[in-house]
Amino acid sequence: MNIYLIGYRCTGKTSVGRCLADCLDMAFTDADEIFEHQNKTSISDFVVQNGWEAFRSTEAQILADLSWQTGLVVATGGGVVLRQQNVSAMQKSGIAVWLTARPETIVSRMQADPATGSRRPAFGSDPVFQEVIKTLDQRTPLYKNACWIEISTDDKDTDRICHDLVSRIKIRS
Ligand SMILES: Nc1ncnc2c1ncn2[C@@H]1O[C@H](COP(=O)(O)OP(=O)(O)OP(=O)(O)O)[C@@H](O)[C@H]1O
Ligand SMILES: O=C(O)C1=C[C@@H](O)[C@@H](O)[C@H](O)C1
Ligand SMILES: [Mg+2]
Secondary structure: OEEEEEOOOOOOHHHHHHHHHHHHOOEEEEHHHHHHHHHOOOHHHHHHHHOHHHHHHHHHHHHHHHHOOOOEEEEOOOOHHHOHHHHHHHHHHEEEEEEEOOHHHHHHHHHHOOOHHHHOOOOOOOOHHHHHHHHHHHHHHHHHHHOOEEEEOOOOOHHHHHHHHHHHHHHHO
16 A cells, blocks of 8 residues: 655655654655656646646656555656546555645745756746635645545644654554
């Protein structure tokens, strides 16, 4: 069984995922890192050259490959729920945990993280706060539908989130 961390940009999928894998003695993997490694380019450069649909297709292929493996904690990309085939692959091969955060939290983490320029290209021309509100509005039902557990990451450090998550996974399984 795999544990998939889903949620918007900067909700902490990568940070919490590493900690969770350590705590549960599972292997950690990050779909965005695999993407950049396989394509030998940053996500931002890939999207500029090939567009978002090409990104989504490659992302789906990576997810499908991971879903054949077991014992993984997978930090997914923030848009993984946009394709139903990804949701089905996650549900067949494990459980999905939805990490949430307020839009203000997301924007402040995005602005502080040096990886934003290369990993989190804008979806359009909206100012970042508006983009976050609009995209969360579209995706919230998709995250909700895909997940087994939902956990807020506001005002908590990664260790605390990880600890809470381990307890909740143990109670529910
Ligand atoms: N609980 C937290 N408290 C404070 N800062 C956090 C927390 N979780 C993550 N961060 C910070 O937010 C930034 C993004 O974190 P991370 O890369 O784990 O998010 P992500 O959900 O994997 O994002 P993406 O979808 O873009 O891959 C990092 O700078 C990280 O240190
Ligand atoms: O929210 C999104 O659609 C994305 C989030 C990142 O993790 C990357 O997967 C990419 O920038 C797309
Ligand atoms: Mg990540």
